[in-house]
Amino acid sequence: MSSLAGCRKAEPAHAETPHAEPSRTEFLLGTVCSVTLYDQAEDSIYRDIFSRIDEIENRMSINISGTDVDRINAAAGVSAVQVHDEVFAVVERALHYAEISGGAFDPTVGPLVALWDIAGENPRVPSHEEIDAVLPLISWRDVELDRDNRSVFLKRPGMRLDLGAIAKGYAADEAVEIIGNAGLRQAIVDLGGNVLTYGVKKDLSPWRIGLQNPGDGRGSYVGVVHGAAMTVVTSGDYERFFEEDGIRYHHIFSPFDGYPARSSLSAVTIITASSMDADALSTAVFVLGYEAGRALVESLDGVEAVFIFNDKSIRKTAGANFILSDEDFVLVGD
């Protein structure tokens, strides 16, 4: 299964203690989704949130037949497909990130996702020939949007849209929208590690979000990001992968060579206001690597990042409130 999933966590990624608070968890978007409402909340609000996430999955997943994205893919090279407004908006935003990342973020990675099947039943290392055969299909510039008709057209047969790197962020933003409209004051939404905090905590202390240790199993943190309401989204090589001959093949692909993106980075965390933006950016920066990725982050307002390297060093942008707690790692200043 690869769908919208970026990662699957047994434990919520956040450092707060949700289980002491009313918290609900469901498996949606191919991942563990948990919502913690700190106010006295009606059951119906949880239901509204999860059914909204379910609705988004039913529009954007590539693993459910008949979703808008599935219909776009089925019509690749043949015809434009009219989609729901929100699908159109997310595709448009995905193409924006493709553009500003120079194609490192590419929502048309679908054929690579299918070929490698990293998180599926038959993950394997494809031959160079197989990879070369699909590379021309990884081509965000061949996605044609028609704003008037709200339609999306993949120009080449065999192209395949995959919103797995951005849809969880969008869903998290939409969950928080419901929470705000319900008049609640504080909440955490964690969609498979796509964490969004809402409001101000009762004791006025900052929110604290743990960053996963990339080398460890689940639930151990290298440190904590703290601050006012924010989103904290991580892309890493440990989220979904298989190993063969001692090499880790993970789920974030370089659209340039068709292999899992390789660099000195093990994980990238983006801290900003919109979870959709953070989701796209964490994937983009992971593919770009440290130098180009950091330059992209620093070109954007209100976006901070924490970079965890394979050698256990960590760097962060000036405004990132990250406190290291694991002594195996070193925070390197600039």
Ligand code: AMP
């Ligand atoms: P994330 O965990 O948000 O970094 O998203 C990873 C998921 O996005 C993968 O499981 C793929 O479905 C998809 N994906 C992989 N590589 C890319 C890429 N270079 N650009 C956009 N989406 C990608």
Ligand code: MG
């Ligand atoms: Mg992402």
